Structures are given as C-alpha cells and as structure tokens.
Amino acid sequence: xxRAVGANVRRKxxxxxxxxxxxxxxxxxxxxxxxxxxxxxxIPRGEIVNTHHDLSSxxxxxxxxxxxxxxxxxxxxxxxPCLSEGEIRHVAEPVLxxxxxxxxxxxxxxxRVRFDYREQSPNYDPETSDTCFKxxxxxKGDLDQGFGEAEVVVEGxxxxxxxxxxxxxxxxxxxVPGDGQLTVFGSLQCPYYVHKALVGVTGLAPHRVxxxxxxxxxxxxxxxxxxxxxxxxAAVLAMKAGRPxxxxxxxxxDLLATTxxxxxxxxxxxxxxxxxxxxxxxxxxxxxxxxxxTLSAVVLSRGVIHAAGPYRCDHLRIRGRxxxxxxxxxxxxxxxxxxxxxxxxxxxxxRIAETLGLDPVRLREIxxxxxxxxxxxxQKLGSDASALPVLxxxxxxxxFKKKRRAWRGTNRGIGLSLFFHGSGFTGAxxxxxxxxxxxxxxxxxxxxxxxxxxxxxxxxxxxxxIVADALALPFEAIEVHVPDTDAVPDSGPTVASxxxxxxxxxxxxxxxxxxxxxxxxxxxxxxxxxGPLTVTRQYEPPAGQVWDDDRYAGDAYGSYAxxxxxxxxxVDPVTFEVTPRHVTAVAEIGKAIHPLMAxxxxxxxxxxxxxxxxxxxxxxxxGRMANAQLTNYLIPTPMDAPSIDVAMLERPYxxxxxxxxxxxxxxxxxxxxxxxxxxxxxxxxxxxIPATPERLMKARA
Amino acid sequence: xxxxxxGKKRRLDVPPMARLLDVLxxxxxxTGTKEGCGEGECGACTVLVDGVAVDSxxxxxxxxxxxKVVTVEGAAAAKxxxxxxxxAFVEHGGAQCGICTPGMIVxxxxxxxxxxxxxxxxxxxxxxxxxxxxxxxxxxVEAALPPAxxxxxxxxxxxxxxxxxxxx
Numbered sequence: 001x002x003r004a005v006g007a008n009v010r011r012k013x014x015x016x017x018x019x020x021x022x023x024x025x026x027x028x029x030x031x032x033x034x035x036x037x038x039x040x041x042x043i044p045r046g047e048i049v050n051t052h053h054d055l056s057s058x059x060x061x062x063x064x065x066x067x068x069x070x071x072x073x074x075x076x077x078x079x080x081p082c083l084s085e086g087e088i089r090h091v092a093e094p095v096l097x098x099x100x101x102x103x104x105x106x107x108x109x110x111x112r113v114r115f116d117y118r119e120q121s122p123n124y125d126p127e128t129s130d131t132c133f134k135x136x137x138x139x140k141g142d143l144d145q146g147f148g149e150a151e152v153v154v155e156g157x158x159x160x161x162x163x164x165x166x167x168x169x170x171x172x173x174x175x176v177p178g179d180g181q182l183t184v185f186g187s188l189q190c191p192y193y194v195h196k197a198l199v200g201v202t203g204l205a206p207h208r209v210x211x212x213x214x215x216x217x218x219x220x221x222x223x224x225x226x227x228x229x230x231x232x233x234a235a236v237l238a239m240k241a242g243r244p245x246x247x248x249x250x251x252x253x254d255l256l257a258t259t260x261x262x263x264x265x266x267x268x269x270x271x272x273x274x275x276x277x278x279x280x281x282x283x284x285x286x287x288x289x290x291x292x293x294t295l296s297a298v299v300l301s302r303g304v305i306h307a308a309g310p311y312r313c314d315h316l317r318i319r320g321r322x323x324x325x326x327x328x329x330x331x332x333x334x335x336x337x338x339x340x341x342x343x344x345x346x347x348x349x350x351r352i353a354e355t356l357g358l359d360p361v362r363l364r365e366i367x368x369x370x371x372x373x374x375x376x377x378x379q380k381l382g383s384d385a386s387a388l389p390v391l392x393x394x395x396x397x398x399x400f401k402k403k404r405r406a407w408r409g410t411n412r413g414i415g416l417s418l419f420f421h422g423s424g425f426t427g428a429x430x431x432x433x434x435x436x437x438x439x440x441x442x443x444x445x446x447x448x449x450x451x452x453x454x455x456x457x458x459x460x461x462x463x464x465x466i467v468a469d470a471l472a473l474p475f476e477a478i479e480v481h482v483p484d485t486d487a488v489p490d491s492g493p494t495v496a497s498x499x500x501x502x503x504x505x506x507x508x509x510x511x512x513x514x515x516x517x518x519x520x521x522x523x524x525x526x527x528x529x530x531g532p533l534t535v536t537r538q539y540e541p542p543a544g545q546v547w548d549d550d551r552y553a554g555d556a557y558g559s560y561a562x563x564x565x566x567x568x569x570x571v572d573p574v575t576f577e578v579t580p581r582h583v584t585a586v587a588e589i590g591k592a593i594h595p596l597m598a599x600x601x602x603x604x605x606x607x608x609x610x611x612x613x614x615x616x617x618x619x620x621x622x623g624r625m626a627n628a629q630l631t632n633y634l635i636p637t638p639m640d641a642p643s644i645d646v647a648m649l650e651r652p653y654x655x656x657x658x659x660x661x662x663x664x665x666x667x668x669x670x671x672x673x674x675x676x677x678x679x680x681x682x683x684x685x686x687x688x689i690p691a692t693p694e695r696l697m698k699a700r701a
Numbered sequence: 702x703x704x705x706x707x708g709k710k711r712r713l714d715v716p717p718m719a720r721l722l723d724v725l726x727x728x729x730x731x732t733g734t735k736e737g738c739g740e741g742e743c744g745a746c747t748v749l750v751d752g753v754a755v756d757s758x759x760x761x762x763x764x765x766x767x768x769k770v771v772t773v774e775g776a777a778a779a780k781x782x783x784x785x786x787x788x789a790f791v792e793h794g795g796a797q798c799g800i801c802t803p804g805m806i807v808x809x810x811x812x813x814x815x816x817x818x819x820x821x822x823x824x825x826x827x828x829x830x831x832x833x834x835x836x837x838x839x840x841x842v843e844a845a846l847p848p849a850x851x852x853x854x855x856x857x858x859x860x861x862x863x864x865x866x867x868x869x
Contacts (some may be wrong), residue, residue: 014791017799018806020733020773027732166831168737168745169800217735217800218831251738456798456832600794600837607834630742630829638825641835 004465004475005658008596011461012480013215013454025172025187025214030244033174034060035103036237037247039096039113040257041088044326044623048086048095050116055109060099060241067236069203073229074196077133080292080329082201082232088117089291090328091624092257094229099237099245122326122623126288127265131324133289134297136304138318138376138552146280146315150271154352158268158344159688160672162618163261163611165333166635169217171226171258172248175234182235183210188227189219190493191451191483197228202235213483219455220608221332224495225294226258255628259331260618262287262299262322266307266344276358276366283307285320285341290329296322299330301426302496303337305556306669308376309345310387310420311367316376327623332495334605335668338421339612346417346673347687350680360677361395364418377556384651384661386562386588391418393647394564398584403568404681411571412581415677418564419669422557423662424498427547430539430558436489437506439467439514441533445477445523446514448507449534450491452499453483457664458597459499465593466504466657470511473523489536497662500593501558502539504657509537542655559653561661562588565606565670567642569678576693576700578679580610580642583671588649590661595648598663602646605667611636612668613675617690702766706731707775717763721755722746724762725772733773733803737829744828747804748772749779754808756827771810773803780810785845795841797832804828805838815848 016022041048055061064071064083071085072078081087084095096113100106123129147153173186182202188194191211198209211231216223230247238245249257264287271280285304289296304320353360368387374380394416395401403414424430438449448467454460464478471478481488491503513535518526526533547554566584571577585606592598615634619626627633652659672689679686679696686699703712706729715724725731725748734757737745741756748757749771750764776783786806789795796802805828812824821842830838 008792010791011796013799014796015787017796017802018773018787018790019777020731020803022799023732024735024800026736027726167798167800168743168829168831169735169798170737216798218798220831251740458797596794596837597797600797600833603834603836604797604832605834608831629740630738631740635829635831636834637827637829638822638835638838644834644836 004468005593006595008594009461009465009475011458011597012464013460022215024169024217025174025185026248028174028185028214030174030176033244033246034099034101034241035106036097036099036234036245037106037109038094038233039098039110041084041091041093041095041115043088043117043119044091044122046088046117046119048084048088048115049118051113053113055098055112058100060237062097062236062240063095066240067201068239070200072200073232074200075225075228075294076297077293080294082236090326092328094233097233097237099241124325124327124620124623126286126323126325129323129325133293133322133324134300136300136320136552138304140376140378141315143280143282143315143317147271149279151274152272152355153269154272154355155269156348156351157687158266158347160264160340160343161690162263163333163616164255164618164633165220165222167218167220167222170249170251170254171223171230173227173231173234174244174246175231175238176244177238177242181208182239183212184231184235185212185214186227186231187216187223188213189223189453189455189495191453191485192490193225193493194228194231195485197232198235201232202239211485213453216453216455220334221336221495222258224332224493251630252628255633256625257328259294259329261333262289262296262330262337262340264340266341268344268348270348270352272352272356274356276356276363278311278313278367279315281308281313281316283318285318287322288325288330289322290325290327292329294329294331296330298426299332299337303341305377305422305426306338307341307345309342309349310369310418310562312369312373318376327620334608335665336496339669339672342419342669343672343689346419347676350677360416361391361400364391368418375556378553379555384559384590384653386649386651387418387420389649390562390564390586390588393649394566394584394586397586397645397647398566400566411573411682413571413678413682414566414568415674415681416564416566417670417674417677420560420562421497421662421666421669422560423501424558425496426556427549430502431541433492433539435492435502435506435539436536437491437503437510438489438534438536439507439510441514441523441527442479443524443527445473445479446471447479447481449481449488450503451483451485451488452491452503453494455494457601458594459494462500462593462597463504463507467507467511470508471515497664497666500660501656501662504660505655506537506539508657510535558655559661561663561666563666563670565674567671567674567678569675571682576696578614578691580614580675583642583644585644585667586647586649587663587666588651589663590653590656591650591659592648593658593660598648599646601663602667603644606644606671607636607641609668609671610642610675613672613689614691617692702762704765705769707771708778715762717761719762720758721760721762721765722757725757731772731774735800735803737800744808745801745804747807747828749807749810754811773807776807776810782846783810786810786842789841789845793841793844794837795833801828801830805830809842812842812846814846816846818843
C-alpha cells in the first residue's frame, strides 16, 4: 500500500477552519454560564496582610479557602499555588477569582479589590538568586587533556531574552460542574496534564473529572502547562457557583501572566587546534526560571543536552542551572531550552572560525557529528545522523560561499547555523510516561483514540495517514476522536516533537495488529461478524536504548532531526534596522508524512526564530512585562517575513513510523544564531538577542 | 439600527459603542470572526464593511448602521473569490491552527485576480499569523486568484511564473 503517507492529503480540520465553522473555546456557551476573572497581586514579592473589596452579592468570589483539594498545580514540583495564601512571588500571582453572569460587569473589576501588602525586595537576576530549581552536569572524557591538546582557546558569553509564544488564540477554558463531577473544555495541548492538576485541586476522584480539548488556536508550548492553572481557577469558581464558568484571557492578561521562553546566559570556553579540530568544550548554561519551578528542570535538561551543538568532542563539561527570580514563571516554548543553548554554541562557532581565520563552513565540516560518533551524553549516533548532509545541501542551495565573499564589507550579510533536535521526551522520559494509544474498529474503517492534540501542526491528519497505510485502508476511512479523557487513553502530552515519532509509532503498531486480526475481511465484514474491536499499544523503548539519569549519560533521545539554516540580511546603515531577505532551511526529519504540513512546520518555526532573533523583546520593568500588548511586543507580520526556501531530506529512523522523526520544534533552533552570524559578517559583534536597532547601534559604537 | 449582515437585513438593539466584534459573535451568533488582541493589531476579527476590510474589534456598532457587513460565514455567498480562497487555504497549507484564517480569508477577499505577491502582502499586512510564516498563506491566495486566462499571459505574469519556478 502506501498511498497516504508522503502525500499531501486534504487536512481533516481544514474545511471547518476556513468557513468559520470550527468551534474554539470562546465560541461555546452553556446554559446559566458565568464569566470568570482573576485578581492578581500588583507587587513582585511580599505578603498580603489584608484584602478589601466592594463586590456586591451578584458576584461569585473565591479565594484559596474555596479550593476543595490541594492548593497547588500538579506538574513536577508541588510549589505553585492555585491561589495565593498570602505569599507573593511575582506580579501576576493569582489571589482572588470572581465570576458574574454579565461579561461586561467584570470590566475593571480588579480596581474594586485592594490588597494591603508587606513588601519584600525582589530579585530579577538569576546569577545572584539563592534558590536553584535544578542543576545538571554532563561530563565526557578528560577536560584537562582536551585543553592540553588545544592550540587556541576561545571564550564567549551569549545571552537570550524572554520570548512569548503568542498563539493568536489566548488561553481559555470553560468548567462545567455536575453531580459530583466536573468537565473542563479548553484550548490546550495536554488533556491529561490538566486532568491531573484538576484531580488535585478539586479533590474529586479521577473518573469524576473529564477534560475535553476544543479546537485550539496555536500553542507552541504556551498551552502545555498554563491551561492547568486556568482550568483549576475555572473549576474552583464553577464548583462554588454550581454553574458553568468561562474564563478567557484578554491579550494583555495572557502576556502578563502566562509562561514565556526562559532567558539564558550561555558561557563557552573551547579548545581547538589551529587546523580547526575541537579538542575541549567547557559550557555553562544559566536559565531564569521565574517564580516557580514549573517545567524549568526539563527545559534545562533539553538545553544542556543540546548545548555542545551537533559537534564531536571527546572532552567536555556542561554545567546547567535553572534559578528562581521574581517574575511570572517561565515555561515551555517550542524548542524547550535548545534554542537558547544552540544560539550560544552556534554564535560561538563562528567566533572560533573568525579567530582561526577559517571558513565557518569548513570549521563545521571538520567537527560535525557523523554516524557512529557519540554526542555529549555519549549516545552513539545511528546511520540517520545527518549534520553533514544538511550542511552541504544548505551551503549549495544558498550559494553561501559566493555570497559570503561578494557581500563582505557591504551592508548585506549572510550567516549560517547547524543544529539538531532530539525527538521525544528526554532520557527515560518516554519509559516513565508509558504512553498508550488505541485504535477502534468502525463499520467503515477505524477510529484513532489518543490524547494527542491538534493545535495547528496537523496531528489529526498525520496520525490518520500513518494508520491508513498501516491498515491498508483509504485515508478517508480513518476517523480521529476528539481528545476527551473519558474516551481516549493517555498518549502523553503534545510536546517535545514526540507526536509523530512516538504516538505515530504506537498507532502504527495498533494498526498492524488490527490488520492481522481483520485478515482479509473489510472492517464492515468483521464488524458484522464479530462486533466491536479495539487494539491498544503501550510505549516500549527500542532495544538497546539506555539512559543513566544520575550520570546524565546515554541515549538522551530515540533519534534526532538535523537542520541547517542560511540567513541573508540587509542592515540599514542609518537606522540599524535589519531586514531578513531570504532564509534557506534544510531539515532532515526521517520521513515527511505530509510534506506540505512538514514544510509548514519548518516555515512557521523559522519565522518564529527570525522574530526571536530580531524583533521579539519582552521588556521587564519591576518584574512586570512593560510591553504586554501586540502594539509593542512585535512578531513578524506579512511585511516582515522573509522568503524561506525549505528542503527536506529523509534518512529514515528505524523506530519511527515509516521512518519519521520529529519536526515540530527543530526549525526554531537555527534562525537566531544564523542571523547573529550574518550580522557578524556585516561587522557587528553582537552576542545577545534580540538584535534590535538599539543593540546594534551600541555594538557598532 | 439596521445592518445587512451576510446579505440578510437585521434590526439590532445594541449599545451604540458595543464593539462590532461582540455584536457579531454574541448578538448574531456569528462566531467565525475571532478575537486575537482586541486592539486592532492582529486582524483575526477582520470583516468587510461595505466592501472594506476592517478590524471589527475597533468598530463601534453605531458605525455600521445602514452598512453591509460580510463575515467569514457569508464570504462565499458575497464574494466570488471567497470559495476559491477557502479551498486554496486548505490545499496549500494556508490554514494551520485556523484562528487567523477567517480574518485572512476575509482580508484576501478584497484582492483581485492576478494580484502580485506584493499586493497580497499589503492586503494582509494587518493580519498576524503565528503558525505559517505567511508563505503558505501567500501561496494559497495566489493559487485562488490566478490571472484571468484571456489571451496569452502578460510578460509580467510570465516573469513571475518563471521566478516562482526558479525558487522551487
């Protein structure tokens, strides 16, 4: 067979989305529904000693005492309260919840509540913070020996700022209470994360809590953890009021209160020979976690594992720390730590090339990881390790060397980055998750039962393609159940570039088993003769995949996708505005299940990466985002976006569905360092992003 | 006030300063029009008022008294190009998460067949998308609005087609 995989079939959610028929969370209403709002602290650190408000009895008001269960949002560490019990750790700390039948009655409601505080002095510098959320060390070989072999040592410090996911649909949920039960509908990535948090906060038995994903207008990691908080808030109000409660953030609140990409400081000390062979790498990674632990430990983990870049080095040391500061918690964003650390290493590699007087392509060719090499954690790479092929393809397609020579000394620049991205949860993560996927026979085909969500990336379509071909049925015969915790097994969160490679593979196994059971019968024939049939499969690691969490060594990921970006820019010599003209994005992803959608992931991720590099700056003043609106937090518009030439290479991964690896996150790893390297080509020694005109002017001066 | 919405005349009893966006979504049940920022930056709430694309979050209801309003739900009936645009957004990857899509399609309805990529960019300049990087959106619009096939293609169209082929 093989008719759907590799073909640009019509995406399952397409028609509803283009006609306005698709129903997002704010498009739903329930009888008797109230609207909820959150009253937050206004200081970054301290204690609330008194609360005053003049809200009339037509408002439902809830505080931490109304929480039926535990007052924390279950994720990794139980440190973040659902509602403050007095302690304030950041300016957007939720303290009170209010609900009203008239949405307009909530306008300006926060001005009717006043808190008396006992203030404490906040700390915004992760470097001087005395609270560490997580420390990670990676050691390989003998660092002294490595530096002993070096002829040149290059050092550097690189900094990245916050970045907002900026999904166009803001966070929103509706909680519907019932007879000892609770259902939450929402815009979210991970139904079972929300379920776990709700069970803790409501005190209800797991089977009494149901979470249903509604059509979701973008996530990019921003709806991995925060919907758990919002769902718990709506649940507390709904259970107190005994009525459904809808909570939709406006853009300002979404920007002020929800998670962003961790700012980072990356330091490198690298030993190289004059010929360009890297002999030692000493890397430190510092991440600003914000006020609560949230996902900082795992963001740091992915960050440090990618911190040495896609390069061979026998002697290395990587030290990572995620520290507490008094800003709203930082969290998941596409790339999850890897964009920060690969920005550092890729900007550093160009500085090494400059120091040695070597061509940056040549330096990368000498050191790029090849099949059979080992990564920083000692993982031996398989035949699908593609650093060199993507590098060579990008250099050729973009005419890099010729442009590099021709543009030197002009206001045009061209820069390059080489990067990789592990697919799936880190280390033993997938084993611990133990995800399950099910496939249910229908009278006309099969229905996919997974908690993996469609958030725009094409989950429904891509999974149905895999199942169709593995089951030897037409694509149209495959249905996809709505992610609803009452109906689908926990296939894990929709994060970490894992949905295709991990969940897709589980479904492929389900489909092959279902096909074996059907024999030569059609679904209709089997259904008529034997009745319903469901096949479930649980994750099993590929044989030989080993991870040692204590030493942080071993097979960090099942596989890696590989990428190379070439960015061409033009700098206005008067205003220092940088215009990205063209990007060449080469990606090796195992197999493009749906080439058009895979290309869409690469184009979209690349554009976000360009925004990260040039435009997107979260200005923090006294711990509060000062530019919390789209007027001055700028993302690329149709006028800013460069043309992007995408090339996809396919080197199949033996344990991926039809050879596929992950594609979702990797595209955002490469653009920022390629932009900085293009700026270096233009004569700007900049080591931090975003490369705003102000920073460029200072770098020139 | 009386407004023609998607070809149907409606008498609306709403506060004059109510946002057109809320009137459409809450009073008329037309939830296809989305809110992304509420301050006229993202274009998710774009509708046509007398043929002009506007951000309905910035328009007070009183402004549309006596006007013709077209939303994504009524676009196909009102504009010949809309159906082709809707199909092209599915076929060429212009819609991913879909939240900006209604606004994009309505804004693109103001374009004429055979428009250039620059014209497309300008028409969509006020519409933000975070998923696609815009390229597949431009491709979708181009596919839906090809130059009219009368006589041989113009030199400009040929040049564009050649440039496109070279880029591939």
